[in-house]
Amino acid sequence: MRIRSLQDFLAGLIFLAFGIVGLWIGRGYQMGSASHMGPGYFPVLLSGGLLLLGAAVAARSFVVEGQPIETIGWRPVLCIAGAVFAFGATIERFGLVVAVCAVTLLMAVATEERRWPEVIASAVVMSLFCIGIFVFGLGEPLKIWVF
Amino acid sequence: MAELFQHLSTGFGAALTLSNLGFALIGCLLGTLIGVLPGLGAVATVAMLLPVTYGLDPLSGMIMLASIYYGAQYGGSTTAILVNLPGESSSVVTCLDGYRMARNGRAGAALSVAALGSLFAGIVGTLFIAGLGPLLAGVSQRFNSPEYFALMVFGLIGSVVLANGSVLKAIAMVFLGLLVGLVGIDVTSGTLRYTFGSLQLYDGIGFVVLALGFFGIPEIMSNLEKPASTRSVMVASYDSLMPTREEVRRAVPASIRGTLLGSFLGILPGGGGILAAFSSYALEKRVSKTPERFGTGMVEGVAGPESANNAAAQTAFIPMLTLGIPSHPVMALMMGALLVHGMAPGSSIMVNQPVLFWGLVASMFIGNLMLVIINLPMIGIWVQLLKVPYRLLFPAVLIFCCIGIYSVNNSAFEVMLAAFVATLGYVFYKLGCEPAPFLLAVVLGPMMEENLRRSMTLSRGDPAIFVERPICLALLVLSALLVALIALPSIRKRREETFVE
Known part of the structure; x- marks a missing residue:
């Protein structure tokens, strides 16, 4: 067997x-x-x-030969799942900006090719972009800031 | 025929307002914008943008959603041609010759042929809906619970057959999906099922959570785990969008063949998009005088499958709109949107909501046309977008996913739930279990239970009711034939070959 x-x-x-x-x-x-x-x-x-x-x-599975499992990238998988969870955990208490920054940060941890200045810049740009599009553009009831 | 034109003019009257055209425009742009991102297919795009349409009135919402769908599909083809990264399985075929054409310096021509072929296919597909819809709705009025139950069995079997990979695992995914669909309050008895004592699960697990958890987020995960070097995108350059006369001469018949093939296959339960694209490619190869040159940048290999794919995407609306049974995860999302607006799709929608139905049909023409008009000149912008490194794009995509999930019910719980669903989705992806049959089953779960329950009450507990009614029996026999068909070794082998190619 x-x-x-x-x-x-x-x-x-x-x-x-x-x-x-x-x-x-x-x-x-x-x-x-x-x-x-x-x-x-x-x-x-x-x-x-x-x-x-x-x-x-x-x-x-004991009888028929199957394909092997492709390598599993634990780091991106856990970081991405963690980022989604973090977004859910922060969006109502701390608002959109914190949630967006949390996702961006965890995503930076997910890859090896991160460059910190770029990460900070993209967190700022994404926060502004999301506020502009979703809160003002589409009028979705999202809390923006901690207070 | 005169009636058809009258219906269509009602539809155009409703759909052709300035604001609706605006929503169609925004929908096409948004859909293309997200769909063009590598790895994100139509399901993820539509799920992500679904909440955006909730605030609109029903017709505008559906028009925008349909436009997002077309945009996403078109965006997927663009990525397939320019960077050889299919957004979803149905544009895998487009990569074969589309990317080769791009490498030969004919990217512009490939993109135009794909766009115009899709436009033609979209229009023919819409005519199919307008013509066949009322017919099918008429038939479905004679349907009772046993027929609906059998139809759903047929639909689920169809989705299993069209899934690539193991049939046994796909059937298990269907059972799992049906079970997951039952989470929440049971409408008949008021019993809470599988809610684990959580208040947030009373209404079941949100469909957007499942759609993004199984289609969008695992896609990002598997993209990121590949080494960065294989991801670096080589965008093919292009000069002119004009195909040569020779290319047009070869593309037109291929496009017509693809459209007809796709229109028929699209009606099948399970949504024939992938099957249509693959069959059309095989057909073009067979009728061609130079089959050995396929894979080197043959324009027929782009025109045929792209048209087939788009025609199928169009006619996939038919079972959802007339029978209330979605045949594709995107259609399930559309149906969810209709339900949010308080409308139950099915045979009654045409009678009770003619303006909505025909308005939607009219908007399909508008959406398809809009797509070509705005996108051909804008290809340059999409190309620039593809040049943005993935490490900058994916946080944005993931944030959009999160906001999309959150805004469905303004529920932070659903976002956190999505983190777990996505992990599970990733595991299933790695184990070769297909997500599409699962998602369809989730939607059909409660409906199947309801119809099974009613049928059995009707027959006082005798399952023979399913074989005594002719339509019902026919559907079940067809389902059994489908299963038998793929179990046959010769067919199984050919199916494997088709999907491997």
Whole structure:
């Protein structure tokens, strides 16, 4: 027994995990009957299907050769996810300028080709641009500054 | 026929106001601006700009959204031709000969041919909508819950077949999408499902969050992890936009063939944009007297697929507008926008909202024309934009994504949620799981449950209802055939070849 396709193996595990979580949480919902479906009927049906499909995908990974997983760039992935999260965490409390600067900064950390003067300049330009376009141009109710 | 012209004149009457033309113009510009950025396709662009249209009245909003869509598509082709970076999978084909033409110094001609071919295809596609729409809407009035359920099965299977990569994984993505679509309050019983006790999940996970989390942000992630040297963009230079007489002579028939092919394939569930582009390229290669010269900058290889792609993008509106079933993630976003404006797409929209429907059809003509008029002279500007280094562009793109997500509901929670969804989207991308079937399933999830529930109540719990009704049976048989078709070894092999090419 040897995993021939790591892609399929991991994908299968993820589907299985979602199926199990779906069933586990879904067990609390009323099932009802086929003619009177409760809120639990369709989710349990889907979770069960997901479980089967996940098992099939994972099982196939032992039989069929697959493509290797391309290298994963942890740094850009974590930085970008972090930047999006930071934007959400700051936009309401500290306003647009802080949020934009947070994203620009984290993005600079994401690449090796950063040049700090450029980063600062782009943070300033992007802040002004976003205020101009989104707040004044499109009239979106975004808080601009900390206060 | 006379009726059609009357409808169209109603539409043009509504759409041809100065402010609507303005919105179409802004939409085309914004769409092209974002779409031209490498790696950002139509789905991400439309999702990002969706909230911008919420403040407008329904018709203006839809006109602007449709224009953004055309602009994004056109922007993707521009990038494909000039820098060999397809914005989305359907413009991969354009790279093959378009970029070679650019390298041969014919970039201007390639861009003009692509634009004019798209315009022609857009107009023919719109005529298809105007002609076929009422017909299909008539048919769909005889549809009941079981038929709708079967239609959705058919649509989802279609999206699985058109996805590249493993069919099994694509089906699993459909199941996952349906399940994710159920998050939130169940309308029938009032039960909260999969909300993890969070108030913000009562209405489910926002579609823009999912669209950008699966299409936009992972794209930026995977672009950034490649070494900087492979990203440095070589923008081809161009001189004249005029194609030579010889090029026109070869492009016109290719464009017509592509348009017809694309118009038919676009109606298919799953949205045939990619399939249309690939099939058209294959067709041009087959009818050509010099098939061996494809890949060296043949103008047919640009005109055909570009027209096919655009015609398909146009006719993809048909199932969404007449049946209320989106066949493509962009159509799902459009449908979301219609719902925000309080309109449920489906067979009734033509009867109850004729001005909106025909206004939208008219605006498709306007949008397509606008695109050519403003973009051909502005190509120079887009080229300059492509020369901006990626390290400066991507923070801007990411900020637009964030603001786009935030402004849908003014919800900071959704932005933070998007960070997790994007990470998951990236993982799926790396594991070769297709996002498009997933996104369609999310939209269709609640509708499928509702129709399944009603059908089963109708039949008192007997699943035989799905095979006793002729339309329903036909749709299910078609779905089964589709699955069987791709399971056949010979077809599977050809499908793989098509996608690899």
